[in-house]
């Protein structure tokens with residue numbers, strides 16, 4: 001079958017993050033579907049290929065995003081089925097907290113088309129750089145905020161917790177572009193089961209244009225209720241507790257190493 | 271591409287333009303109107319968006335809290351699977 005689909009990442013910052021192969025896919029496509037996080041980025045993608053279609057018109061406040069996502073996927077697949085070389089150009093990484101590209105690729109593959117993804121630089125990658133956070137230092141959990149609220153999760157307060165789409169925290173309808181303080185109050189109460197009310201958290205927004213400033217506002221956990229949370233705000237909760245040694249495992253390892261006559265580096269902490 | 275957009279792309283891509291002084295010197299000699307130069311130097315992203323007449327209210331959500339499809343496997347199958355994998359890891 002001649003139709004194909006490649007979903008590529010635009011990165012976060014205009015022109016600075018796109019990979020050579022992603023750019024080349026956009027330039028050589030028969031049709032490009034774009035989903036940018038900013039109007040300037042959208043215009044910039046428009047210039048890369050004469051046939052760029054924005055996915056923005058599918059969004060509507062008051063319309064479930066599940067419908068929006070389905071329509072986006074249908075529009076993409078229609079062109080693939082018409083035999084075209086189709087590219088989905090998504091801001092950030094097309095596979096990070098992004099249902100549409102994953103699903104479109106899955107369906108195209110199931111229908112026998114060549115379909116795959118090229119990675120991009122995500123908001124999270126910028127977060128690691130801008131906030132000097134190494135996910136390997138204490139460990140790192142991340143969730144879509146509403147999913148984090150709808151399901152019981154095990155929070156590890158000795159690791160980072162990062163919540164995406166916090167601007168629509170708790171929106172069960174998927175129809176809102178922003179939820180208010182009542183929804184956020186419920187999120188805060190959930191977090192208070194694990195963290196103190198005056199725990200410092202960070203509201204993060206990466207640069208999208210070279211003229212933007214990074215937002216890294218440190219606020220108290222309890223103040224999330226009244227904070228300015230936008231669609232592109234990510235909530236970062238640093239650890240509130242120290243990592244606790246797992247003495248049982250350390251003792252087992254010590255025994256093992258003694259048996260093997262091996263000098264242990266980690267001793268059981270008493 | 272408009273000159274303003276090309277200039278922004280260049281600024282974002284060029285390692286030698288990452289300091290305020292280098293940026294000022296570059297913008298000064300760029301083929302832009304005085305107003306465009308001023309908004310870049312003031313780092314006024316809103317004015318840039320207005321000048322380029324771009325769409326506002328761009329939505330950046332691409333993921334639902336949960337997709338509306340039923341889970342692929344029943345709980346029973348899930349349980350079988352995890353028992354299988356236990357056997358493998360024990361073996």
Ligand SMILES: C[S@@+](CC[C@H](N)C(=O)[O-])C[C@H]1O[C@@H](n2cnc3c(N)ncnc32)[C@H](O)[C@@H]1O
Nearest residue numbers: 092093096097122123164165205206232234332
């Ligand atoms: C549906 S996810 C898409 C993420 C995207 N695929 C990526 O690779 O970064 C949308 C969420 O990403 C985060 N996000 C998007 N733009 C951001 C920015 N400029 N700075 C920080 N976080 C951002 C926010 O949490 C936002 O609600």
